[in-house]
Amino acid sequence: MSRQEFREISPSEFFYRHREIVGFTNPARAVYTSIREFVENSLDAAESIGVPPDIHVSLIRDEGFEFEVYRLRVEDNGSGIPGEYIPYAFGKILYGSKHTLKQMRGIFGLGGKMAILYGQITTNRPVHIISSIGDRYIYEYRLLIDIEKNNPIIVERNVHRNGSPRWRGTIIEIFLEGDYQRSSIKIIEYFKETAMANPYAELTFIDPYGILYTFMRSTRRLPASSREVKPHPHGVDVETLRKMINSTNCKTLREFLIENFHRVGEATTDKFLKKYSLDPARDPASLTPSEIVDLAYALKNFDEFLPPDPSCLSPLGEELLVEGVKKELNPEFVTAIQRKPSTYSGYPFIVEVALAYGGGIPQTGRITLYRFANKIPLLYDESSDVSWKVVNQIIDWKHYKIDPAKDPIAVIVHICSTRIPYRTLGKEFIADRPEIEAEITRAIRIAARRLSEYLSHKRRVEKAREYFSIYEKYLRKIARFSSMLTGMSEPDVSRLLRRVKKWRGSKDIEGSL
C-alpha cells in the first residue's frame, strides 16, 4: 500500500500469478486438477437437466512440442451452453452462472477456467469448445484469454446445424503441459471414486498409453435434484442484508423479513420483531447502517427460526450410496446412513456415510477412508480432514468389536452442503467444524453398530456347528478316564450324546465358547 506506483490487475492476472493455490502446483498436479474440474462441470451440467451423465475423457500426448504436452478432451451430454455466453463462460474469470444457495460441485466455475488459463500459458494454444443446448444450432469456438483485461479473445467461431436426433452437450479440448506418469494413480483413483459417488453416471477415460478405462452406470436413477432457496437468517451477514434491503420492494420490515428469508414465517417474524423491539411497519430502506448491523446480529442470534430446509441439497440417498459402493468395491457387507439435515453458521448440510466390510475391501492394516463433498471425491491431505479425525481418533472401534488393524473395512463419508467448508481453494479437505464432526460421528456409530451386529450373527452361526463335535470328543474322554480311576470297563456315553444332539442350538446348553 506504500508503493508510489499504483495499478489495478485483473482477476485473470491475479489467479494466473497464484495458480498453485487452486491446484496448479506442478505439471503432474495440473493434469489431475484439469481433468477433475472439467468432469465436475460436466456432472453438474447433466444433473441440472435431470439426465444421467455420460462423460468421455481422453488425454493424448501431443508430439508437436519439445516438452511433455497433452491434449485433454472432455465430452458430456449435459445442458450445453447458450452460444452467446460461451466466450464469457470459458474466457472470463469470475464470470459464471448465478451464485445461488443450491448445492453445486464447483466454485463459480473458477477451476475449469484455471485449467484453460494454465493450458494457454504453458502451450499458448486456444481452448476449443463445441456446445449445444439441444436446439437447432451447435456452436464451435476457439478462444484465448486476454489475461490483462480478463476477457475472451475469439480466435475462431463456427455455427453448425444440429442434426437429428439433436445432440446436446459440451465438448471442451485444451492443450497443456503435464506429467501423466506422476499423476496417473491419482487420476484413475479419481475416476473410480467419482463412479462410486455417482453410480448413475457413465464415465470413460482413454489414457495417453491408449488404455481405455470404463466406469459403467449401474442405475439410471438420479438423486432428487436440489432447489434454490432463500438465505437462512442465521447465515446472513451485514453485507448480504444491506444488499437485500437495497434491492427489496417491500415497504415494511415485517413484509421484508417474511418475503426474503428462508424459514421465516409470519408468526416467527412477529416474535422476532417483538423480542428485539423493532417496528414491524418501518420502511427497511430507512434503516441506518448501524441499525442494519444490529438487525443482522439479531437475525443471527434469534434461536426460534426453524433450521434450514434441506431441499436445496441433493444428497445421494442411502440406496444410491450402497449401489455405488457395491459397484466399485464389491464388499461382503455394506450399510449406508443418511443423517437428518443439520446446519453450521446458517448453512444446511447433510452427512451420508457408508461402511463396507470384506469381499473386495483390501486388508491394509487400517481403515480405508473415501471422502466426498457434494459428490466430489477428495484425494489429497487425508489426515487433515475432519472425517479422518472421526475415523481414527474419535470412534472407538473396539466398542463395536471391530479391529481396524485386522478387519478389511472401508468408510465412505459424503457431505452435502450449499457451502462446503474447505480450508483451501483446491477442494482438498474439509475443516473441522464441530457440527459436521458430530454428524459424521453419529452416522459412523450407527453404521458401526450395524456392522457389529452382522459380524456377531455370522460368528454365532459358525459356532453352533462346533458344539456337537466338542461334546463328542470330551464326553468320550471323560468316560475313559473314569474307567482308569475305577478299574472298570468304559461307561457307555451314547445315551448322553443323543441328548446333546437333541439339544443342539437350543438354550439347554449353557455358556458359549
Place this chain on the structure above:
Amino acid sequence: MSRQEFREISPSEFFYRHREIVGFTNPARAVYTSIREFVENSLDAAESIGVPPDIHVSLIRDEGFEFEVYRLRVEDNGSGIPGEYIPYAFGKILYGSKHTLKQMRGIFGLGGKMAILYGQITTNRPVHIISSIGDRYIYEYRLLIDIEKNNPIIVERNVHRNGSPRWRGTIIEIFLEGDYQRSSIKIIEYFKETAMANPYAELTFIDPYGILYTFMRSTRRLPASSREVKPHPHGVDVETLRKMINSTNCKTLREFLIENFHRVGEATTDKFLKKYSLDPARDPASLTPSEIVDLAYALKNFDEFLPPDPSCLSPLGEELLVEGVKKELNPEFVTAIQRKPSTYSGYPFIVEVALAYGGGIPQTGRITLYRFANKIPLLYDESSDVSWKVVNQIIDWKHYKIDPAKDPIAVIVHICSTRIPYRTLGKEFIADRPEIEAEITRAIRIAARRLSEYLSHKRRVEKAREYFSIYEKYLRKIARFSSMLTGMSEPDVSRLLRRVKKWRGSKDIEGSL
C-alpha cells in the same frame, strides 16, 4: 458452466465469499489476521523509504454494538500514500502498487483490504484513513467498499495542512467483529516474533484490557534494501514472454533478450541463440504462438544463464538476526548463518538461520522453532512447514552432541525471496521445495556445529576442576588397601599427589571421565 443464468462477479465479491481462505475464518482469527496485515504493510511502507519503522497498534473494545466489536488502529511513520490514490489503495481489491520482482511482505495488498472488507461486512462501519507523504498536506478519508462493483465509496474526505515538523505516515482505523480472548496469545506472539525479525523496528500494542506491550528497537540500522530486477529467464512462462514481446521496442531477438532479462549478457545470448538455432536478427513481434512456446521452453532449460542476482532480496544479515534474537530471547549463546543466494524455478532466495541455546530459551522437551518469511513470522501449521521437517526429521542432532529433548534450544529460520512458496493465501507455511530444504539444512548444520563447539568447550572447563579431587580420593584409598594386603603401615601418597597437581590440566593425564 451449465447454468442458464450468467453474470460476472467482482473480485471484492469473490474474496468476500471466500474470506476464510485468506485467514478470516472466525472472529478470533480475523483479529489476528487484521493486525498482522496492517503491521506488515506499515513495515514495508517504512522500509521502502529507508526509515526505521515506528508502529503503534491499539485494539479497543467498542461498546456501541450488541456483540463483540473492536476498534483497531494502526499508525506508522512510513511513506504515506498520495492523496489521490488513497480511495483505490484501500477500497478496491486487486489494485495496488506495481507488482515487481522485489522482496515484499504482502501479496499485492490483498490482506489489508480483506481486513477492511471484513470490518465492513461485520460492522457496516467505514474504514478511516489518515495519510501524508510528508508534503504540505494530510489527507483524511472515510471509505466503504462497494462490493458488487469493487470500487471505493467515499463517505468523507478532508484535506489538512501538514504542520512543522512535517508528519509522514499512515493511520488506519477499522471496526470489526472479533474475539480477543481466543486470539491474544497468537497476537502477542506475533508482535514478539516480528520484533525478533525486525530489531530496527519499534512496536507498541495496547490491548483491549489496556495493557501496553512495547517492543523497543535495539538498533536503527536497516538491512540493505532490495532493488527491483528484470525477470530471470528460468522463471519466465509463455504468458509472461508473450506480454514482454508485445510491449518491447526491440527490433531483433538478440537485443530483446539482452534488454529484457536478468543475467542475460551478450555472450550468453549468442550461445543461447546458437544452441537453439534461432535467428538473432529476427523481429520478436514476428514470432508465431508456437514459436513463443518453444522459446519459453528454451529459456527455461538453457543451463548457462547465471543464477539470479540477490540484489532484489533484502535479508536481515547475520548481525541483525543475532541482535533480534538476543533482544527477544536473551539466550546464553546465539549464532547466525546467512547462506549464499540460491534459486528455485528461477526465483532467487536466501536462507538465514539462527540457533540459540540456554539463558531465556525455555526447556520444553523439543526444539522451539521460529519461522520467518520476508521478515514475517509464520505462526500456524508449524508441522506442515519445510523448516519443521528439517529440524525434526532431517538434522541428526545427536551428531552434534545436542539432545533436543533436554537442551534448551531455539532454531530461527528466515527465508527471503521475491516469491515465497506458500501453500495457501493465508501465509501460514512454506511448501517443501527441495532447493529451499537443502539450504535450510546446510545452514542449520553449520549453526549446529558452532553450538556443538561452544558446548564442548564449556564442558571441558568444568571437567578439569574435578580431576585433582578425584586423584586425591582414590590414591589415598589404594594406599590403605595395599597396607591391608601386606600388613605394613600405609605408604605415603604425598609425593604422588604433588605430581598430580603439577600435571593438572596438562595432557600428561590420560583419558577423560
Place this chain on the structure above:
Amino acid sequence: MEGIEGYRRISIRERRRDVLASLEKLGYDIYHTIEEGEFPYITMPSRSTKNIRYDPILRQYVLGEYKVRRTTRNIRHLRPLTQLVWVAAIAHQLCSQGKTSTLRDIFYMAQAFEVDFVDQYESDDIVTDLETVIGYPREDFNIYPEERSSIFGDLTIEYTVPGYEGRRINLLSHPDGFVIGPTLSTAEFVECGAEKVIVIEKGAMFTRLVEERAYEKFKAILIHTAGQPPRATRKLIRRLNRELGLPVYIFVDGDPWGMHIAMVIISGSANAAHLTDLTTPDARWAGVYASDIGRYKLPSDPLTDIDIKRLYELKNDPRYRSGIWSKEIEVFLQHKRKAEQEAFSRYGLSYIVDVYLKERMEELG
C-alpha cells in the same frame, strides 16, 4: 520327640491311603452319572476371592461355604472337567506306583492322552482344582515342584520311599545342606537334638549361618527357602513345629516381599486357601525389620513404586493389621527404605550371627 499339644499325628502311610480313596470316589461318581445318561459334574469349593476368608482360629486363609459346580451341561466346563478327571487318573497311577512327578511332567504326559493343555499354566491350574476337590496338596498325590530348598541341622530322619524304607540319616552330616525333595518330605522324624528352627530366605545367608556355626550357637535347624518356599518346605516347617514342638524363626530381606515370605510360612497364602496343613501359625518373623535399618544403620535402598504399592496391598490384608506387622509397615512407609539380609556384611561377616540374630532371638524370647 514331643509334639505340640492337641496335634493329631497321622503317619505318612495312612495319609497315602486316604488320598487314593478320595481319587477313586471321584472316579465312581462320574462313572455312575454317565451310566445313568446324565451329564457328569463335579462340585468343589469356590476359590474366587469372594470366597476366601481369614480364619482366626486356624490362623490362615480358608475357603468359605460357596461352592462351584463344573458341569458338562455347560460347554465351557467340558474341557476343564475332562482335564481334571485325567489329572485325577494320573495322580492315582503315581500314588499306586510310588513314583513322583512334576507339574511340567504332567503337562507333557497329557499329550499321549490327547488332553490338550494350551500351556503349563493351564495344567497347573487343573492340578490346583484337583487339590481343591479332594482336599489334599499335590505333594500328597506325588506331584512336586521344580524348586528345591535345603535343610541342615541336628535332626535324624527315617525314609519311607521304596528302596530306602527304614534307612536313617542325621541332617548335620552335610554342611552344604540336604535338598528337600520327595524323599525328605515323606521321611519320618526319628530324633532331634535341635531346639529351634531358623528359616532363611537366601542361600548365601544359609552358608553364612553354617560357617558362623549358628546351628551350634543357637541349637538350630537351618532351612534355606530359596525365596518364597515350596509347599513341601512349608509343610516340613509345620511338621518340625507341630510334631517336634520346635519354635520357628524366619529371617528374610527387609522389604515387603521378604515380610510376605514370613507371612506365607506363618499363615499361608490366599491362593492356597483350599488347603490346610501348610501353615505354621506359631512361627515368628525375626527380621530384617524396617526399624532395623535405622537401629543398625544398615546400607539401604529406596523403596520402588512397586514396593510401595505392595505395602499398601499388605495393609489391606487382615493379618497385617496388628502387632509388629502393622508397626513395621508404617516404618517402611515413613522412611521409604529397604535392606537385604546381606546388608549386615557391612559390619563384617560374623556380625549377623554374633550380634544381630543373638539380640533378636533374645528379644523374641
Place this chain on the structure above:
Amino acid sequence: MEGIEGYRRISIRERRRDVLASLEKLGYDIYHTIEEGEFPYITMPSRSTKNIRYDPILRQYVLGEYKVRRTTRNIRHLRPLTQLVWVAAIAHQLCSQGKTSTLRDIFYMAQAFEVDFVDQYESDDIVTDLETVIGYPREDFNIYPEERSSIFGDLTIEYTVPGYEGRRINLLSHPDGFVIGPTLSTAEFVECGAEKVIVIEKGAMFTRLVEERAYEKFKAILIHTAGQPPRATRKLIRRLNRELGLPVYIFVDGDPWGMHIAMVIISGSANAAHLTDLTTPDARWAGVYASDIGRYKLPSDPLTDIDIKRLYELKNDPRYRSGIWSKEIEVFLQHKRKAEQEAFSRYGLSYIVDVYLKERMEELG
C-alpha cells in the same frame, strides 16, 4: 581311586596357600610403587573378544598374549583399580580366616570402605578382574555364587572345612541330593563305587533318575546343575573325571541353550577364558539331540527367533564346527523344533531311564 593319566593332583590345602601368596604379591607391588612416588598400575591379560582364542590342546577357550595395563596415570582407570585392590584385600581376609562370602556380600561390604560400586554388576566385574590378575577362580578365594546344584551317588567324601575336617559321608545317603556348596567343593574324594557321572540340567529329571534307580542301573553319580552349572559344580565334575577317571555324560534339554550347557561343562565359556581347571574336555553330550525329536517322536515346540539366532551364533564358534555338534545344529535348523527332557514323559515315567538313556549310553560307549 584312580585318576586320569598325567593329571597332577594338588591338594585343597596347597592350593589355598598359593592363592594367599598371589594376593600378597599384588599388595607388595602396589605398595612399593607408591612409596617410590610412581603411579601404581596392574598388568593383566586382556579379556576382550579379540584376545580370546580356542586352545585345541586344552580343549577350551583361553586368553591370548595381549595384556592390558590399568594405570592410575589414566583417570578412567583410577576408580576400577582402587576397587580391584580393595577386593584383593577382602579376598585375603576371607582366605586367612577360612570364611566364604558371595558376590552380593562383596557389594555390601564395600560400603564400609567407601569403595563406591554403582551396582552389583560393577563389583562382580571387578571380582572377575581379580581372577584374571591372580589366575584363580573366585571360589579359590572363597567367593561363592548364590545358585546351588546338587549331587547323589556312591561317592564317599572327606571334608576339609573347619569343624568338619576328616569327617566323611557317602553321597548315596540322601536320595533328594546333597547341596554342592563350599564344604562339598573343598572336600577330598575318598572312595567311589560309581563308574560314571550323569549330569542333568533339571531338578525334576534328577528326581526321576533317582526314582527310576538310574544310579544303580548305570552305576552313576547323578549331578543336577539347575540350568547353567555354577563354577563350583563344573570344577567338581572336572575333578570326578580327572581324579577318579569317571566318564561324564551330560543330559540336557534339546535346544541350543541345553546344548550350550553341555558345551560349557566340556570346554568352558568364553567369559571364563582367563581360568583353566573348570573344564572337562572328555565329557560327552548325551542328549536330547535334535535328531531324537524325530527318532523318538517327542512332543516338540517350534524354535523361536531367539533360538534360531542363538544357533547361528553357535555355528560361528569353532567348537561347534565338527562332529555331533555341527550335525545336530543342522538338524535343528532344518526342522526348526526343540524338545525338553520331560518330553519323554509322553511314554510314561520309566521310559527315559529304561529305554532312552540305556540306548544312548550304549551308543556312546
